Amino acid sequence: MKSVTPVFYISAVVAILFIIWGIIPESVLPNGNLDNVTTIIQDYIVNQFGWFYLLAATAFLGFAIYLIFSKYGNIKLGRPNDKPEYSYMTWFAMLFSAGMGIGLVFWGAAEPLSHFHTPPYGEPLTNDAAKTAMQYSFFHWGLHPWAIYATLALALAYFKFRKQSAGLVSSILEPLFGEKAKGPLGTLVDFIVVFATIFGVATSLGFGAIQISGGISYLFGVDSTVALQLIIIAIVTVLFMLSTMTGLNRGIKYLSNTNLVLAISLMLFLLFAGPTTFIMSLFTNTFGGYIQNLPEMSFRMTPFDEENASWINGWTIFYWAWWLAWAPFVGTFIARVSRGRTIREFVLGVLLVPTIFGALWFSVFGGTAINLEYFSGIDIMSSINEVGEEVALFAVLEHIPLGAVISVIAILLISTFFITSADSATFVLGMQTTGGSLYPPQTVKFVWGIIQSGAAAVLLWQGGLAALQTASIIAAFPFTFIMILIVFSLIKALREERHAIDMKKRKRE
Template sequence: MKNQKKITNVFYISLVLVLLTVMLGALFPQGFGEVTGRINAFITRDFGWYYVMLSAVIVAFCVFLILSPIGKLKLGKPSDKPEFNIVSWFAMLFSAGMGIGLVFWGAAEPLSHFMAPPTAEPKTDEAFKESLRSTFFHWGFHAWAIYGVVALALAYFQFRKGEPGLLSHTLRPIFGDRVEGWFGTIIDVLAVFATVVGVAVSLGMGAQQINGGLHYLFNVPNTFWVKVIIVVIVTILFLMSAWSGLSKGIQILSNVNIIIAALLLISVLILGPTILILNMFSTTVGDLLQHFMYLSFDVAPLNEHKKDWMSSWTLYYWGWWMSWSPFVGIFIARVSKGRTIREFLIGVLMVPALLSFFWFSVFGTTAIQMFKKVPGIGELAVELQLFAVFKEVPMGFGLSLIALALIATFFITSADSATFVLGMQSTHGSLNPPNSIKIIWGLAQSLIALVLIYAGGLNALQSAAIIVAFPFSFVLIMMMISLYMDGNRERMRLGLTLKPDKRFRKAQPPEK
C-alpha cells in the first residue's frame, strides 16, 4: 500500500492515452496509418525548419555550457564523487542511447544512402562518401546533444537542487510551484507518452529484424503473427526481469550486450574490407566536420529531391532522438552524479558519437562493398539486408547468429530499463516503483509496438516518433532556459569564472 500511494495522475492519464492509441491502431489500422502519415507529412513540410534549427541550437547550447563557467558546476554536492569509473560510464552511455537501432541500421542506412543519396549520383564514389557522412550526421553530435540536455537538466536539478527525478521539476526556475500542479502533470504525461512511443519504435524494429533474420536463415515465415510471437516471448522475458528489480541477472545481461556488440564489430572489421573501413572512417569524420555547419541548418528549400529525402531520414531521426530523450536522459542522469557539467557534456557528446561513427564505418562500408558484388542485396527489405551482407562474408552464418543474439539482448534490456523509467515518471520519481506499475508499462510498450507494425510497418513507426516529438520539443526548449537560469545564478553565487580550476578552488565560498 505504501507504494500504491505514490501512483500519480500522470500514470492514469498516460495509460488512457496509450490505450486509446492501441485501440485506434488495432480497430482502424489503415485509417490510423493514413492519419499518422498525414500528420507526419504536415510536420515535416511546415515545421522541418523548426526541427532542424532546434537540433542545431541544442548542440550550440551544449558547446556554450562546456566553454562557460557554468561548466564547472557539479551534478551533486561538493563532496559527491562519480559512482562509476570513466570506462564503465562511457559503456553505459553508448549502450543506453543507441540499442537496437545500431544493429537495425548498421548496414541498411549507409546502403540506402548509397543507392539513393540526397545529392550525389547514385552508386558512385561520391555517393559512397555521402552515404557515410549522412549516417554519421544522423547518429552523431545532434543525437547526443538532445540526450545530453535532458539528462543534464534531470541530473542537475535532482542531485544538486534536491528535486524529484521528474522532467516537470526541471522547469521550476521558470514556473515555480506550478510544476507541482496540473501544468507539471501535462509535462510528465508528455514525457511518459514520448517514452512509450519512442521505445515502442525500437521494439518494433527489433521484432521486425529478428523475424527477418529467422526468415533469412531458417525460412521462418516473415509475417505479422510471427512478430506477435516474438514480441510475446521477449515481453515475458523482460517482464520477469522487471518483476525481479535490479537483479544480478539484468546486470549480467547488460554487460553481455557490450561484449556481444564488441565481438560482432571486431569480427566484421577483420572479415570485411578492413583497410577500406579504416580509410573511410578517417575520411568521413573529416568530411563531416568540414560540412557540419551547413548540414546542421540545411532544409533544402530549393531541392525537392533532397527535401523528400530529409523528411524520410533527417527529420525522422531528430524526432526519434527527441522521443527517446526522456528515457535515455533519465538513465544517463542516474549514472552521472558527481561529475561536472563540463565533464558530463564532453563525455556525452564525444565518446558515444565517435563509437557510433566507427560502428557505421565497419558495417556500412562492408555492406556497400558486398552490394557491389551482389546488387540483389539492395532489393531486400531493410530488416533482411544485414543478414544478406553477412552471407557474402566469411563465417557469415555465425555472424548472423551473433547479430540475432545482440538484437534479442538489446530488446530485453531496453524494454526492461524503459519499464523502470516509466514507473519512476508515473510515481512521482520513486526510485522503487511498484512492480504492478512496471508490468503495466511493459505490456503497454509491447502493445504499441505491435499496433504500429500492424498499422503500417516501418512507415507508421517513423510517423509516430516524429509526431510525439513535436509537443515534447517545446519542453526541451524550456528545459534549456530553466537550466541556464538556475545554472547562471549558481555561477554568480559561487563567483565562478573561466580562470583555472585551482585558483577557483582557493577562492570558492562554501556551498550551502
C-alpha cells in the same frame, strides 16, 4: 499503487485508447483511422516546420558544447562528495544500450547502402556517393542526437542530484514557472514525456521483433510471419520483465555490459574479416569530412529543389524528430546513471564516446556493404528491396567468413538490446509516473511493460507500427518547445548557483 501520480492514470488510459484506435481497420474508419490521421499531421509538421527541427537540434548541440567550455563545467551532478555510481565502462555501456544500440544494429548496413543508391545530392553508385552516404550516416547518428539527449539528461541529473528536486521533466521548469510547474502545467509536461516514451519504445520493440524474425528467416528458411514476430515479442517480454524485477544495478547493468562486449566483438570480427584497409580509410576520410562539413549539414535545407527537399524531410528531419521523441526516455535513463560526474565530464562523455563508436560502427558495417557492391558487384540492395531493411545486416554477413555463426551472434545481440531497451523504458516510465522515484514499484513497471509489449504486438498484428511511430514523432513537436524552455531554466539555475559559489569565495577571502 499509492505512489503513482495522475500522470500514470492519464497516460495509461490514453495509451490504451491509442492502441484501440490503431487496430480499427481502414474499412471501418476510411479517413479517420490512426495511420491516416497521424500521417497527415506528421507530413504537415515535417513540411512546414522542418527548418524548426534543424535549428533546434543544432542549438542543442551548440548549448552542449558551450557547457563544456563554460565556467559551469566543474559543477558536480550531485553533492560535492558524491562519487560516480558506475565505472566508465559500465556507464558507457548503459549510454550505448539505452541510446541507440538496437538502431545501430538495424541501420548499420542498411542506411549507408540506401544513401549510396539514393544520395542527398550527386550521382548514385559513385565514389562521391559512397563518401556522402557515410557522412550523412555519421551526421544522423552523431553529435546532434547525443546533444539532444545530453541537454535533457544533464538538466534532470542536475536538478535531481544537485537540487534534490523530483526526477521529473516538469521539475526542471520550476526556476521559470515556480509552483505552476507542480500543477496542471507540470502534469501536461510529464504526460507528453510519458506519451513519447511509450510509443517510441513500443515501436522499437516492434521493429526489433521484425529484425529478429527476418534474421531467423534469412538464416534458417523459416517464413517471417506475424505469428513468429508475436512469439518473439512474448518471449522477450518474459525476459525483460524478469530483468526489470532484478533492479537497475543487476539486470540492466549486466545486460548493458553484455551488449557492449557482443557489439564490440561483432564489430571487430567484421573489421578484420572484411576489407580492413578500406574500412579504416573510409572511417578516417569520412570522419574528417563529417567534422569539416558539420555546419553546412546542420543548416542544410533545399527550398529550390523539391526532390532534394523530400530526401531531407524523409531522413534528416525525420531523424531529428525521432531523437526528440526518444529524448525523454534516453535522457531520464542517462540522468539516473550519471550521479557524481561533473558537467564537463558528463557532456564530453555523452557527446564524444557514442559519436565516435557510432561512426566506427557505420564504417565497419556500411563500409563492408558498399565495398561488396562497389568492388565485388554483389547486389546487397536487391535483398533489402525484396524483403526489407531488417535483412541488410544478414545479407552482408552472408559474404563474410563464418557468416552464419556471426549472424546467430547478431541475432543474440539484437535480442539483448531489445531486452535492455524495454527494461530501461519500464524503469523510466515507472520513474516518470511515480513523482520521480528512483525505485519505482514493481507493479508500476510491470503495467508499463505489458502496455509496451501489448502495443507492439497488437500493432504488428494489424500492420500499424508505422502509425505508432508517427504518433510518437508528433509528440516530439510540443516536446521541442519544452526542451527550449529547459535550456533557459537550466541556464538560470546554473547562473544562480555560480553566483552563490562566487559570493562564498569572496566572503572567505
